[in-house]
Amino acid sequence: MNIKTMAENLEMESGEFMDLLGFFVKKSASDLERLESAVKSGDIREVVEASHSIKGAAGNLGFMNIYEIAKEIEANGRENNLDCEAAVRKLREAFDVVGYTIKQWDCEVRG
Numbered sequence: 338m339n340i341k342t343m344a345e346n347l348e349m350e351s352g353e354f355m356d357l358l359g360f361f362v363k364k365s366a367s368d369l370e371r372l373e374s375a376v377k378s379g380d381i382r383e384v385v386e387a388s389h390s391i392k393g394a395a396g397n398l399g400f401m402n403i404y405e406i407a408k409e410i411e412a413n414g415r416e417n418n419l420d421c422e423a424a425v426r427k428l429r430e431a432f433d434v435v436g437y438t439i440k441q442w443d444c445e446v447r448g
Contacts, residue, residue: 340438343399358439361398362432365391369425369432372410376425384414384421391428403431 344354368387375383392407406428410421 346399355439358398358435361394362435362439365394365403365432368394369429372428373425376419376422379419381414381417381419384419385411388414400431400435403428403435406431 340354340358341351344351347354349357368390371383372387372391375381375387388407388411392404392411395401395403395407406424410424410428413419413421413424
């Protein structure tokens with residue numbers, strides 16, 4: 338994941354993109370918690386809504402791996418299939434990579 342390239346794809350400066358990325362991570366962390374809770378409780382509507390929110394935000398920013406995982410979870414939810422714990426784990430791991438990348442980029446910029 339290259340922050341500079343992703344920012345350029347959205348015609349943004351790296352710093353602006355990082356601000357947007359920080360908001361994305363914060364909002365998506367909340368959505369991910371909602372998703373995990375909904376899967377555990379069997380709340381299909383909440384699974385669909387949370388995964389849809391994650392999918393949209395990820396797609397807009399170019400995080401296609403996260404987008405595809407959330408899309409799969411949403412589609413399963415719409416089919417009343419909550420057998421998606423493995424996909425939710427993959428989604429959590431993908432967000433961990435984004436968080437790590439943000440920290441690495443911040444360290445490089447700040448020196």
